[in-house]
Amino acid sequence: MCLLALIAEESSYGYEMASKLQARGLELVSEGSIYPLLSRLQKRGYIDSYLVESPGGPPRKYYRIEPSGTERLRHWAGEWSQVSDGVGEVLKGGHHV
Amino acid sequence: MFDISTILNGCELVWRQQSVGSTAITDMRNELESHLIDAQSAGKSLESVVGSNIERFARSWTGGQEARIIPASVSTVQSERKAQADATRIRLYIAIAAVIGITLLGLLLGPKSSYSGLESWQWVFVLSTFTLLIGEMLTGGFFVLPFSVGAASASALSFAEVEPPVLILVFIVVSALSLWGLREFASKDDDAIVPVGANRYVDQTAVVTETIQGVGTIGRVRLGTESWVAITDGDQFIAEGAVVRVSEVRGTRMVVSTA
Incomplete structure (x- = not known):
């Protein structure tokens, strides 16, 4: 999902994506x-x-998002926020006890 | 610990063992190489890219594209179809032999019999009707039945004291007519037989079940109940779920293009 989100941001190649993920x-x-x-x-x-x-090495393979990927990303992001909200709520509840 | 070329060669070896296509291998090799070069120039260790086990890394990459297995024995299907075609031919020979036999029997018995000529023809046609009916039941496929119908008509007329030459004519004409009438049933059998070989799929439509990523890559399509390995000649990306037209069957692979 994170990869798809990165690619949705801008077309990218493997090394760049790995670096971006680490940077974040x-x-x-x-x-x-x-x-x-x-x-x-x-x-x-x-x-x-x-x-x-x-410049230094074989051509880089860039990836770009397709329409079905954009749709899938929206779907996954929706699922993820549901899960993370849910987990967040559960954890909050735990602190109050 | 490793250098770039060791990693690349190691991966390539694993991919070759997995029967990954050579275009895909070159592709992955180049992609990995540029990553390794970048990582190295950024001062990172190569292990941070591929981990400590090159083989495991290479396998994980191709996880979904292991060697394809040839679909359930194509040759078996073909020989079955050939057997069916042979059976149909045999039925036709039996039917033709029956017609000739009945006519000869009638001609032989007719004049020489101690019965009146007409009575012997009655016997010939009644017997033929039942013999052919039994023949149809044994062989199936509606090839013998029409002749039985013809013989039945002739035997009915023979009791109405119609002249023997007319009876033979009626037998032949009615047989031919009912053969034509029952052709629909007989030809249904034929249709399944005639398009022998994989080329019967040409021009049919199929649904992509595994994305085909352009020339040199492999995907899968579903055609009816069958799943086939599919490739494309055009440089098009055909996503899963797309409806495609089969333009050719090359070996065990279907060549498809977007419908």
Whole structure:
């Protein structure tokens, strides 16, 4: 979900995404673990990829969001806020006791 | 611990063992390489990208795209269809042999019999009617039944003392007519048989069940009750759920394009 949100923000490539996630406080087990996720997202048609020449090395594979991905993201975000609100409420209740 | 090329080669080896397509491998290899280069120039360790186990990393990436298994033996289906076609041909031969046999029997018995010529024809047609009915029950497929109907008509007329040549004519005409009339039932059988081989799928529509990401990638489509591995020639991204048209069957894969 976070990957999809990042891509929705702006088209990006793997390394950049991993760095952004870390910069926002999400520590990954390994940076490479985003690729299985990206491949699954692409397989489901939520994102599409294109190549951009890179100065030092092979061309970079950028990912951009597809309309179905935008829709899915809205859906997931809705689910997530429900869960996090719920958990938040439960925790708040716990503090009062 | 690792250097970039060790990681890349290690991953490629794993992907090859998993029978990942070469285009996809090149793609993933390049993507990983650029990530590793970036990470290295940012002073990060390569292990922070791939973890400590390259093989596990490579496998996790391709998690969903392991080697495809060829759909349930295509050749078995084909040989079954061939057997059906053979059975139909045999039925036709039996029917033709029956007609010739009845006519010959009538001609032989007719003049020589101690009965009157007409009476022997009555016997021939009544017997033929029942023999052919039994034949139809044994073979099925509505190939023999029309001749039985023809023989029944002729035997009815033979009791009305119609001349033998007319009886034979009636037998042939009625058989032909009912064969034509029952053709619908017989040809239903045929339709399932004639389009032998995988090309019967051409021009049919299918639904994508696994996204096809353009040339060189593999997805799946569902056609009726069958699930096929599908590829596309156009550089189009065909998302899951899309309706596609089968343009060709290449080996065990369907070549599809958006309908």
